[in-house]
Amino acid sequence: MITIRNLRKVYGKKDQAVVALDDINLDVPRGSIFGVLGQSGAGKSTLIRCVNMLERPTSGSIIVNNQEMTTLSGAALRKARQRIGMIFQHFHLLNSRTVAENVAFPLEVMGVRASERRSRVEELLGLVGLSDKAKVYPSQLSGGQKQRVGIARALAGSPDVLLSDEATSALDPQTTHSILQLLRDLNKRMGLTILLITHQMDVVREICDRVAIIEAGRIVEQGEVSELAAQPDTRLSHALFPRPQIHTPQPGAAVVSIVFAGNSAEEPIISTLARRFEVDVNILSAQLELLGQQRIGQMQAELVGPQVEQALAYLQNLGLHVEVQR
Missing domain, CATH: 3.30.70.260 (ACT domain)
Incomplete structure (x- = not known):
């Protein structure tokens, strides 16, 4: 579903240049849950933001569902992004809108008719277990509930790929477990490909099929979680x-x-x-x-x-x- 080749991202110029990503190569199989594991400052967030071109790479190739993202701009890029959902660490909900209105927002941007929006929002809130919270405002929700709203919003456009940017790091362990189980359920039920970044080993342990470990902007290890764990000399093990x-x-x-x-x-x-x-x-x-x-x-x-x-x-x-x- 996602193919990344020789990806490089540099901030600044000449003596002030900072290399955030250096020669990244990844293959994310369709329908998998792929984790990128690393410490703060390793380049995880830059990598995931390059996938949907919120950050434009300095060089390299990013192909999502057979489409080269680095060549797109304007309307073509906006259309491609509709097939890529994203959930965030700090939720990024609109506090002046109800839960239903937050989920409906991307559908409004896409020009979906009001009657279709209502039907889709109802379906999505049922999917994430928040049917009874449609008219509630974000300030009245727990952290886990806010993240469920974020997931429903990310799924509004029926994406092929869901990107998760440290989506559970602000949550307590029990809530983290419930969100991870929801992501695994969506992966199985919808065949959704999930690319998530995290610094939490528990996230990789609980739901990831494959993992890449990133250090100082470079991938130092990648493979199936079970295979890497079964080798005593790997970083993951x-x-x-x-x-x-x-x-x-x-x-x-x-x-x-x-x-x-x-x-x-x-x-x-x-x-x-x-x-x-x-x-x-x-x-x-x-x-x-x-x-x-x-x-x-x-x-x-x-x-x-x-x-x-x-x-x-x-x-x-x-x-x-x-x-x-x-």
């Missing part, structure tokens, strides 16, 4: 499964990081290992995560005994990802 401070192994011992994914997460592998190879297993840390529909666990353990090498070979022959520290 280290973020999901923080490593404890591990002491130097005693002579003849090995400290290992083991990732369990899919069926292996349900098997008694460690107890089998201890019995078969007569090794002592000192578990230093362990964590299990549900990413999408797949269970992924990671364990750090010290293996001690005369058959440590055979035990390590057994783990690797099972197809597990194993990192060894001597």
Whole structure:
């Protein structure tokens, strides 16, 4: 749905130039939820604003639903933007308008007839669970309700793509969960492609199919969430499964990081290992995560005994990802 190639964004000129994005390449599959994860100042917001040309790139290509966005301007760009919805961290609702009037606003701009607007607004408020709030003003809503209005407004033009700019970072954990579940439901029900930026690992953990990690304006890692999490040496794996401070192994011992994914997460592998190879297993840390529909666990353990090498070979022959520290 979205293809980005060699994207570069520079602010300022010559000695004052600041490179916000540098050689960004991304492919967002149709119907997926794609997360861009990074800290403040990494370039996340600039990237998502380039997708709908709120920021015009310095160079590079951005194709949304087979249309090259960087070549568009004026009426053509406005028309293309109608197919790209956007929700914001701070909601950006019009306080002088009711909930229904906020949702109707983009339809007014598009020239949709009043009778069609009313029908569409009613449908959208039902979709986000706010049918009873149509005549209420934003000041009377909670943060989660305001964001639901923002989502309904973003969906007014029946977009192909929904962009989310830190949409849950101003919300409490329970409200964040409800908004993420709403986004996942819309993704499944409507086949909506969602590109979201966040600094919150919980957002990636809960709903993202794929993720790209951005640092200092560059993509340093990207792929399917479950695949990256199942590799001990990736940035995402280290973020999901923080490593404890591990002491130097005693002579003849090995400290290992083991990732369990899919069926292996349900098997008694460690107890089998201890019995078969007569090794002592000192578990230093362990964590299990549900990413999408797949269970992924990671364990750090010290293996001690005369058959440590055979035990390590057994783990690797099972197809597990194993990192060894001597």
